[in-house]
Amino acid sequence: QQQVKQSPQSLIVQKGGISIINCAYENTAFDYFPWYQQFPGKGPALLIAIRPDVSEKKEGRFTISFNKSAKQFSLHIMDSQPGDSATYFCAASRNSGYALNFGKGTSLLVTP
Amino acid sequence: DSGVTQTPKHLITATGQRVTLRCSPRSGDLSVYWYQQSLDQGLQFLIQYYNGEERAKGNILERFSAQQFPDLHSELNLSSLELGDSALYFCASSVRRGGDTQYFGPGTRLTVL
Numbered sequence: 001q002q003q004v005k006q007s008p009q010s011l012i013v014q015k016g017g018i019s020i021i022n023c024a025y026e027n028t029a030f031d032y033f034p035w036y037q038q039f040p041g042k043g044p045a046l047l048i049a050i051r052p053d054v055s056e057k058k059e060g061r062f063t064i065s066f067n068k069s070a071k072q073f074s075l076h077i078m079d080s081q082p083g084d085s086a087t088y089f090c091a092a093s094r095n096s097g098y099a100l101n102f103g104k105g106t107s108l109l110v111t112p
Numbered sequence: 113d114s115g116v117t118q119t120p121k122h123l124i125t126a127t128g129q130r131v132t133l134r135c136s137p138r139s140g141d142l143s144v145y146w147y148q149q150s151l152d153q154g155l156q157f158l159i160q161y162y163n164g165e166e167r168a169k170g171n172i173l174e175r176f177s178a179q180q181f182p183d184l185h186s187e188l189n190l191s192s193l194e195l196g197d198s199a200l201y202f203c204a205s206s207v208r209r210g211g212d213t214q215y216f217g218p219g220t221r222l223t224v225l
Binding site for chain 2 (some may be wrong): 045089
């Protein structure tokens, strides 16, 4: 069963716009929530990660918002660029170092 | 480049055959994870090794097995292959047993005909 649900499946955003991807989880034992970015033909690469003791984490144009009570977290990509076009995966695990439970991925296309 | 290497990049084989996928973790990383990526199932955790010992098992079929050697490289063995085993297989590594970031290799694309 999918322990992490991700939406939308695909997303088209204009250059300069905000891309928003949402994830939800059920297992309250999860306490590490990374986002991975994957380009075609490449392995996933860590983009940004958060732990549930903070509600938001920002790195450059990428922000994770975390809502512990709702068991939801989201990725916001500000000022989206064509180079951001990739597949994004949210994930969750019990402590970092345990297996990652991935969402099904969101294919993002940023149009010029 | 994550520093994790996987060979081969592509593998084409027939049903019923056995293949071995190889992974070399980043220098200094003790944990190795194997994941399978398919269109319908997404990225699924298969198995984890830490410093030569199996640490966790996920949705790994009995036809599949893995090991981690003293030099820390790992091999994933897939036997009695079926069409449904066609997928991308990724290896990831992290520093500690409870290490933070998992660094993914470029993957091995397996096609079973």
